[in-house]
Amino acid sequence: MFSLEPKELIKQFPLFDQELASFISEEAETKIFNQGDVLMRPGQFFKYAMLVVRGRVKLYREGDEGEEFFMYYLEPGNACALSMLCMARSQSSSIMAVAVEETEVVMIPIQHMDNLMKNYPSWYHFVIETYRSRFEEVLNVVDQIAFKNMDQRLEWYLKRQADVMGPNLNLTHQQIASDINSSREVVSRLLKKLESNGTVEVERNNIKWKG
Amino acid sequence: MFSLEPKELIKQFPLFDQELASFISEEAETKIFNQGDVLMRPGQFFKYAMLVVRGRVKLYREGDEGEEFFMYYLEPGNACALSMLCMARSQSSSIMAVAVEETEVVMIPIQHMDNLMKNYPSWYHFVIETYRSRFEEVLNVVDQIAFKNMDQRLEWYLKRQADVMGPNLNLTHQQIASDINSSREVVSRLLKKLESNGTVEVERNNIKWKG
DNA sequence: AATTGCGTGTGACAAATATCACACTTGGAG
């Protein structure tokens, strides 16, 4: 654990003003998570608001029988919205957050929240913007699974992956199937279709997004 | 438009303290929406944070082809989370809010948000709690449509309706089908199954929840 | 009483997706 320079913070979080960055730099700890580490698990109490400064975190929803359903990634400059809704135990909610690569996180103890909200307007704007964007994102997920068929959902999924990971996606069909709650065979078949569309190129362990 | 006594406000919003209630009573307007009135539509700018003090508001998501998908109700004591994420135009998001009965709403102009956040801690706790509970609710919706079959989704839908509307649900099968994005025939058949389970009683225009 | 419109019931069929079985390919470990 170590702290981060205010300048560095502002680079990642442009909404922060100088005072806020100084305060956080002063009071927060920085922690490194390794690939596969769990930042957040179902039914957990939060002690920190978590800001990602490096790396990448995957958020997904768990079903009763252990199914996974991909929600979104947190990237540098993002905060974990749920970690900021920290006052209450997140009851039956079972959202998982896992580092998909080595990830550096600024952890602000929750006892500072009231102070931050009250005295640092740029903090509160940041919080609002974080909620807003995550809410939007989740609503888009609802759209997809409520209204769209698998082929469109797969395409949307791949596009989102490409937005975050770049056009070369190191994913097996099985991994994709888990993320969108389908099955490997279906994904394979749909990928073939997308390939004949020219939307992707499919190789073993790699899908190149050309959308 | 008229204002509401602080006492009345606190009765509906127990998280509010005296000063906050006075401020809101001073600065906010109260508006009555009739059944069917739209409080919020896709791509709208918000000028007010909206607090429901009487009545009921239905929030649903619209698909590209005009499908509807029920998300949740706002009841007295609830605030519209999205109306509080008011800083930004809610881009491609297309969430609709419609009064399902005559509904009284306290409307706080957004120019007061900074002040409220800064000087009224009980406001900020209320806002956080509003976000948290709506986020949870939407995540539960995701669970249902991601992991469950129609029969379970129908049951969950009816239970939620009964929680809000009481055990006698004045719904046609067609209305239910729209809310869960299915078709009337499917709903009819599944309701029969639920009836033979003893979970509901089905009559014309009325379903009695016995869960 | 006849008409009409709406809500509902039902069987047959279609479409989307999941599942099963098994073959094939490829790249690395031994």
Place this chain on the structure above:
DNA sequence: CTCCAAGTGTGATATTTGTCACACGCAATT
């Protein structure tokens, strides 16, 4: 090089859900 495990391809089949066609009943209106 050979073998093995992981990843992928594919047909057959099952399940779930949606669609179509049409019948029926009930209640309000004339």
